[in-house]
Amino acid sequence: MRLKPTIKITKTGPRASFLFAFFLLLLGLQGCSEKKENLAFGGRTMGTTYQIKLVPGDNAIADDLVDRIDNRLQALDDRFTTYQDSSELMVLNRATLDQPHVISEDMQTVLSIAKRVYGLTDGALDPTVKPLVNLWGFGPEYTGDVIPDPDAISVLLSSIGFEYLLLDGKAGTATRKADIQLDLSAVAKGYAVDVIADLLSKEGVTNYLVEVGGELRARGHKQNGELWRIAIEKPTAELGVVYQAISLENEAVATSGDYRNYFEKNGKRYSHTIDPRTGYPIDHALVSVTVIAETTAVADALATAMMVMGSESALRLAEQHKIPIYLLVKEANELKSIPSTTFTQYLAGE
DSSP: OEEOOOOOOOOOOOOOOOEEEGGGGTOOSOEEOSTTSOEEEEEEETTEEEEEEEOOTTSOOOTTHHHHHHHHHHHHHHHHOSSOTTSHHHHHHTSOTTSOEEOOHHHHHHHHHHHHHHHHTTTSSOGGGHHHHHHTTOSSSOOOSOOOOHHHHHHHHTTOOGGGEEEETTTTEEEESSOOOOOOHHHHHHHHHHHHHHHHHHTTOOSEEEEETTEEEEESOOTTSOOEEEEEEOSSSSTTOEEEEEEESSOEEEEEEOSSSEEEETTEEEESOBOTTTSSBOOSSEEEEEEEESSHHHHHHHHHHHHHHOHHHHHHHHHHHTOOEEEEEEETTEEEEEEOTTTGGGBOOO
C-alpha cells in the first residue's frame, strides 16, 4: 500500500545541516509499506526539514504512521518555538519570578539534558544566551551587522546564566530566579529525533534512520544488512560535499559548525555562535564538531557546547569522558581532522 506523506509547511529558517545520509541523495519522499520494501518520507518541522527511512521487516507498518509522526513533530515545534508567543517555551519565558511554573514532560526532559550539558561544559552550552544572540543580529530581527557596544554586552551578561532556572523533577516545575530568556534550539531538534525514533521502536520497527535538521539517529541496518552510512559535510559554502563517511548501527549523531552563518566587519569575521561566558562570538580555528551519543538530544547539546569551547578544550573533555567526537580545524587555510579515541571505530572506508 502506498503511503503519502503529510507535509505541513511551517516557519523557515537558515540551513544548519552538516550531516546527511547517503540514502537521502537517492530517494524521494515516497515509499511503500509492503513487507521487505523501504519506506522513505519527510516534511517540514522546527523551521527545517525532517526525513525518515525504515526497513519494515516482518511487522506491518500502520497506515496512519506518517500522519502520527508529522503530528508529533508539529506538536513539539509548537511547544519549543520562540516564534509563537503562545508556545510553552515563550510562556515559561514570561513566568513570574520565584514562582514554580508547571511544565510538560517534553519540556522537563529537554531542560534536564541542557542543564546536564551546561554543567559538564562549564556553561559553554547555555540556553539563556538568546538576548546576546539577538544583540549581535543573529536573532529574528536583522540589526545591520552592527558590532554591539561593550557596555550593552556587559549589561546582558549580568542576566545570562542557566543557574537562574531551578528544575524540580518530582513536582514537574521550573522556576525562574531572574528574568532569563530561554532558547532551546540547541537541544530541541535532537530531542525531536529521539521522540520519533522511540515511536518507531514502539511500532516494532527495528531498522530505521531518523533525521531532523541534520541531526540523526540510526538503529539496526540498511535493507542489504550493511550499517547506516552518514556523511559529514565538508565545511564550505557549497552544500552536500562529503568530507568523511561514518557508519552507525544504534547511535545518534549531531554536528555543529560556524562556517555558514556570520557577518564581516572591517575585515573581521563574526560568527553566529556566541560564547555565553564572554558575550562575544567565538574566535578560534574549530569550524565543525561532530558528536556521537546514545541520544540525539545529548549529541546535539554537546556539539553546540564543544563548538563554543574550541578544539583543545572539546578534545580534552571528550577524552576524559570517552565521548566520540570528530573535529575539523582550519590551519593555514587547510582542514585538519581530529577524531577522539572513541570516534575512530565509526570511521567508514571509501
